Amino acid sequence: MPLKSLGFSKGYLFDVYHTEDKIYLWIKTDSGDSLLFFDSYRPVIYAKGAVPILRKLVRRLHELDALGDDPKFEKRKLFYENKFTDVLKLTISKPSVLSKITKKLYALYGRFDIYHSDIDVPTSYMFQKGLFPLCELKLAYTPTEEGRKIRKIKCLSAVSDLEYKIPSFRQLYMRLEKSHRIGFQSNPLILETDQNSYRLKTDKPKDLLLEIDSILQKEDPDIIFSMYGDHTIFPKLFYYSEKVGFLPSFDRDKTAPIRRHITTKGTSYFTYGNIVFRAPSYPLFGRWHIDSANSFVYKEAYLPGIVELARLSRLPIQRMARASTGKALTYIETDVALRRGYLVPWQKSAVEAPKTALQLLEADKGGLVFQPNISLGTTAENVAQLDFAQMYPRIMVNHNISPECVNCPCCESDPDAPVVPGIGYKICTKRFGIVSEALEDVLYRRAYYKRKVVEESDPEVRNVLDSKQSSLKWMLVTSFGYLGYRNAKFGRLESHESVNAFAREKLLAAKEVTEEKDYVFLHAITDSIFIRKEDSSPFSSGELEELCEEITKRTGIKIEADGIYTWLAFPPSSQDPLMPVANRYMGRFLSGNLKFRGIGARRKDLPVFIREAQMEMLEWMRNKISISDLKSTENEILSIYDKYDLLLRKGRVDWKVLLLKKSTTKELDEYEVDGATSLSMHKLRDMGIEVQAGEKIRYLVVNQSSKTKGLRYIPEEELQLSDKKTFYDRNFYRKLLASAFREVWSEFASFDNFDSLTDDQGMLPF
Numbered sequence: 090m091p092l093k094s095l096g097f098s099k100g101y102l103f104d105v106y107h108t109e110d111k112i113y114l115w116i117k118t119d120s121g122d123s124l125l126f127f128d129s130y131r132p133v134i135y136a137k138g139a140v141p142i143l144r145k146l147v148r149r150l151h152e153l154d155a156l157g158d159d160p161k162f163e164k165r166k167l168f169y170e171n172k173f174t175d176v177l178k179l180t181i182s183k184p185s186v187l188s189k190i191t192k193k194l195y196a197l198y199g200r201f202d203i204y205h206s207d208i209d210v211p212t213s214y215m216f217q218k219g220l221f222p223l224c225e226l227k228l229a230y231t232p233t234e235e236g237r238k239i240r241k242i243k244c245l246s247a248v249s250d251l252e253y254k255i256p257s258f259r260q261l262y263m264r265l266e267k268s269h270r271i272g273f274q275s276n277p278l279i280l281e282t283d284q285n286s287y288r289l290k291t292d293k294p295k296d297l298l299l300e301i302d303s304i305l306q307k308e309d310p311d312i313i314f315s316m317y318g319d320h321t322i323f324p325k326l327f328y329y330s331e332k333v334g335f336l337p338s339f340d341r342d343k344t345a346p347i348r349r350h351i352t353t354k355g356t357s358y359f360t361y362g363n364i365v366f367r368a369p370s371y372p373l374f375g376r377w378h379i380d381s382a383n384s385f386v387y388k389e390a391y392l393p394g395i396v397e398l399a400r401l402s403r404l405p406i407q408r409m410a411r412a413s414t415g416k417a418l419t420y421i422e423t424d425v426a427l428r429r430g431y432l433v434p435w436q437k438s439a440v441e442a443p444k445t446a447l448q449l450l451e452a453d454k455g456g457l458v459f460q461p462n463i464s465l466g467t468t469a470e471n472v473a474q475l476d477f478a479q480m481y482p483r484i485m486v487n488h489n490i491s492p493e494c495v496n497c498p499c500c501e502s503d504p505d506a507p508v509v510p511g512i513g514y515k516i517c518t519k520r521f522g523i524v525s526e527a528l529e530d531v532l533y534r535r536a537y538y539k540r541k542v543v544e545e546s547d548p549e550v551r552n553v554l555d556s557k558q559s560s561l562k563w564m565l566v567t568s569f570g571y572l573g574y575r576n577a578k579f580g581r582l583e584s585h586e587s588v589n590a591f592a593r594e595k596l597l598a599a600k601e602v603t604e605e606k607d608y609v610f611l612h613a614i615t616d617s618i619f620i621r622k623e624d625s626s627p628f629s630s631g632e633l634e635e636l637c638e639e640i641t642k643r644t645g646i647k648i649e650a651d652g653i654y655t656w657l658a659f660p661p662s663s664q665d666p667l668m669p670v671a672n673r674y675m676g677r678f679l680s681g682n683l684k685f686r687g688i689g690a691r692r693k694d695l696p697v698f699i700r701e702a703q704m705e706m707l708e709w710m711r712n713k714i715s716i717s718d719l720k721s722t723e724n725e726i727l728s729i730y731d732k733y734d735l736l737l738r739k740g741r742v743d744w745k746v747l748l749l750k751k752s753t754t755k756e757l758d759e760y761e762v763d764g765a766t767s768l769s770m771h772k773l774r775d776m777g778i779e780v781q782a783g784e785k786i787r788y789l790v791v792n793q794s795s796k797t798k799g800l801r802y803i804p805e806e807e808l809q810l811s812d813k814k815t816f817y818d819r820n821f822y823r824k825l826l827a828s829a830f831r832e833v834w835s836e837f838a839s840f841d842n843f844d845s846l847t848d849d850q851g852m853l854p855f
Contacts (some may be wrong), residue, residue: 095240098124099227101256102220103311104375105211106345107403110157110182112214113159113345114239114368115257115375116226123311123341123375127229128239128311130214132184133155135165135176135432138201143177146201150179150186157182165204168431169493171520176432178205184210196386204432212420215403219244222399222406223255236344248400248424249530251349253536255396255553258377261310267809269317269357269382270778273297273325282308294329301326302337312377312392313339319380319411323371324353341375357782364754366783372407377742384410393553394560401531415571422579423528429523434578442496442583452512452586456615457593459600461659461669465611468658468716468836472611472676473633473652475640477595479535480616481569482528483646484591485584491522492572492581509587516587524579528568535561545854592616595644602640612659614671628653652678658836660688663828675707675833684713689829695748696825702733703829709831719837730830730846737822744815747822748787748805755782765790768802776806790818823847 103123104115112128136143150156158180165171181187187206208216215221225245230237246253259282266277266288273291280287280301285308289300295325315322323339328351330336340347355368368383379395386395387410399409402420409417426433446450461467477483484490488507494517506515545551568615571577573585598614603610603620613618622628633650640648641687657676659669673687689695690703691701713719736742751766757774759782760767769788770780780786787805795801808815824847831843 091504094231095229096232096237097227097229098126098237099245100124101223102226103223104377104407105215105220105222106372106374106492107214108186108346109184111345112211113342113374115341116228119256121257124237125342125344126228126237127235127345128214128242130210130217131180131182132187132205132208132210132213134179134181134187134190134206135163135204136179136201137174137176137204137432142157142201146190147177147179150181153183153186155181155183155186165432166430168426168434169497171493171497171499171774185348199807203435205435206608207435208423208433209404209408211405211408212403216424218242221401221403222409223253223396224248224400225254230741236479248403251534253400255393258311258751259309260312260314261304261308262314263318263322264316265322268806269321269690270780270806271809272321276324280304282310295333295335298326298329298333298335301334303753306340310376312379313373315378315380315382316608317368317380317382318378319371320368321353322353323378324351324369327351327371339373339376339378341373345374347374351546355781355784364752366753366781366785370411372411377407377410379407379410381631385413386410386563389563390556390560393556395558397560398564401534414560414576415567415577418527418564418568418571419578421531422523425523425526426579431523452583452590454586454593455589457596457613458612458615458671459613460671461612461619461674462610463667463669465609467661467669468656469611469621470625470654470656470716471627472619472654472657473628474654475599475618475620475633475637475648476528476651477599477616477644478647478649479532479565480595480646481588482565484588484595485522485568486525486532487645488571488587488591489516489522489525490526490584490587490591492579492584493517494520494522494525495581495584495587503707509590511590512586514583514587524568524572524584527566531561531564531568535565545679566604595646598643599640599648602643606636606639610637612671612674618650620730652680652682652684655679655714656719660832660836675710677711677713681711683707688691688832692853694750695829696749696822698742699735699825699829701746702729702826703833705729705733705829706833716837720839723837723839726834730826733826734823734846737819737826740817740819742817742822744789744808744817747817748789750787752785753780753782761767763798765802768798769802772799772802772804772807776810778806789815790821791816793818793821820847 098116100116100118101778102114103117106113107130108130110131112130114126114128116124116126118124136146144416147160155704156179157418160177160179162175163178165176166173174648181240190203190206220226226242227245228242229240231240246589262281264279266279276291278289278291278297279707280289291297327349352369355366357364357366368380372378379387386398389782395410398414398417399406402417403424404410404412404417404420423433435586492840496514497517499519500515501518503515503518506518535558538554538561542551542554542558545554569588571583572580572588574580592615599618600610600613603618607623608620609623610618610620637648637650659674662668662670670687675683675685675688677683685691690700690707706726709726709729710719713722753766757767757770757780765788766786769786773780773786787803789808791803827843827846835843
């Protein structure tokens, strides 16, 4: 090829997606331009099974014209068995058939194993080319009638880089003025940039689309951040576009054959004891669309956190924004497996080994918890909290806990193989686990970012670093659960049980060390312990450092002092006033900072007004150094309570801060009791609004004791559309306020009867 026919470009990999065997790449140049290129790519999968079954599979792929090359047998290494086997290599020219193969795996073909078939095509392409989202790259291309055809591509940065540049992006924010459930009827659409704000009427679809297009042409955003964009805004806008025959410039790509299936119905699924709702997905092509209401990572770590996880997992940015941190970890583990030459199964293939009842009793245990010792009191002074640093993922790294390494065939009869305490599982000594290697890098990166946050003086840079470490924290939090998750690709219950066994042993070892050194052991939960001296005197300089060094030496996992509380309280259970709750406490550090867990101020289901009231009480408590300081100035916190109580009694509280938020646990027709949630859902249905299981609703308590069900609660949407004077149940909210006050003050109060703080004075209008 003559050199003059080639073009060259350099920049950052902004977006990557595919239509069958064609991959599209958007490059963001240093000058801010966005350029589109395309490449050809045919993913490779492998199949293992009886020859007649494999022949049926090949025949079907030929019928679908989905084979890009002749099938051939190769020797590849199995993940769990760690040995080579013969598998059939299949080059797929129509990646859309991959989902059909896995969905109908047994029904159509009979029993066989398939590998690499469920790796996302853009991610598979990036694996093969050594690329990742926002990597720096340079490429050579040929201009064609279809566009810029990539001839050569080279990555100029590495996934392992800790210091990397995130290009600057033009951003636009999109939301509806009122609740997203009201839809577009009398609900203006708000578009905002750093410089401009637009309020668009939504009653005339074509005019609305033309206005949006004009704004997009003018602002040309790289990223559109929305609130409920996936759930409501984009489905409606794309529906309008089909109806009137005009599509605004949401996508920069005008060449790829992009098709969208418009749906407003999300999915509801059960996980960890909860029903979770996931909205449909509406990514854009050549721009990013990130729905802040449909992205866990964005809520916790913002854009830098999404970028960090996307780089490590090689999931495109918009895919990562909508994915869980567990999915990101699975792709990081997949990367490790591919680099080692393993066959990656399309689903979890290691089932739990049979156990006797006694073995099940010994192995099937969770983390260790010591209830707060109420014989020593529910309040204490000069209490130290010691925390293990990322205990569970660190156990998985230190002890090589990975699904292929627990009770592996190669070490089953090895008498020198390490044994899991209490349950007797053996751990492989011949290879380092996939999960262990993946987590080792994540732990290192998070420790680096946390250290840099402390050292950094620029607040903007510090916020970016903090977002990165926060995203990695949540990945580490989910890493343990994924070991036992039934659908985890790299999961196995025995490895999950092994981590718990080691964790229990290490917490017990920490308890033993503290008691050997004559400290009073107050409480422990999973990876934290609370101790004080016998006489509750302050800790001297170096005492805790020496204790932490001994525990670290004994357990092999670093433990550090989270802080020393000048006072610490364990609020009682609402069911039993004499029984504290293990994960509920609050206290003031020597630094003056307050730490609290499990109380109302951290609950998102409580009204903003109640949380703000409790936060003001906590802020007042933060300034009191000792328990005697708290008790001697009780009149001050009572005056804070009285201030908020008076606002409720006088009806001076805006209904917007009195809304309670609840998650729906089932479809409306499945509710058997007429509680606040079901009655609010009934009202929404009467308004033409359907709520799926797992969605969150907000409502105002109007008259909880009314005999007429329809007068007890009003959903937020009805309030937004009503111009009538609104009432709230004063008694209900005053009791809620008293309960929040009791939660933080009952351990210090000079009185027992918090119910006397409220009385019945009827309802007041706004």
